[in-house]
Amino acid sequence: MRNKVIIGNWKMHKNIDEAVTFCKSFKKYSNEMKKHNVLVGVCAPYIDLASIAKYSKDMIIGAQNCHYEDRGAFTGEISHSMLKNIGIKYCIIGHSERRKYFNETSNECNKKIKVLLEDNIIPVYCVGETLEEYEANNTKKVVEKQIKEGLKDLTTKDFDNFVIAYEPVWSIGTGKSASTEIAESVCKYIRDLVAKLISKEASDKVIIQYGGSVKTNNAYDYLHLPDVDGVLVGGASLEVDSFKELASKAL
């Protein structure tokens, strides 16, 4: 049986003190949730990571991006091996905000995913269509291209620890969450694609999340769909008590 995986994406929020305070009051709860096969935690801004990496044994602590080279003349970047060096275990790749504002492509995501897997860091690969693409009925076509390019050359073993997040761009930060029918149908489509492109075993193992305006009042519905193994949460992950309440809907 697959674990439920609930990840908060803090985006560009929380300084070091705020991040440490959050993790200190979250770790007991996340350890408790683990006993029920629910893994919970956050992907924080780079600057917070060295200070909260020690909580990795208690909760998910992840980055929101990385560079695929080890080191070099890439001003302003942080490499996958730097994340590994401080004990980071998860990394979001290809979030729609990075695709939109930093022109990140699925081919670049593929390079990042490969090096993360080598470092035993779990990629949280984000895919999803824009409003225009949704309205043109192109969701599955767009997602298929992102999956094919992002997962190129991966093998069944790579899916022992792998998260894919389906996040329709029109639902992120807008308060307009996708219906549970859409979430289930696209997540199932992604699972079937993984079976076709990689193997049935990989598709049985891969964790597939829904993300986009998940809040305490709708989390239960997503968390109990057959092909949705968790949620990726932006705004509603910033406050400890309400994030705990949201994650508890997995039980």
Ligand code: PEP
């Ligand atoms: C996100 O940042 O991935 C996200 C889903 O944001 P929100 O929950 O705020 O829509």
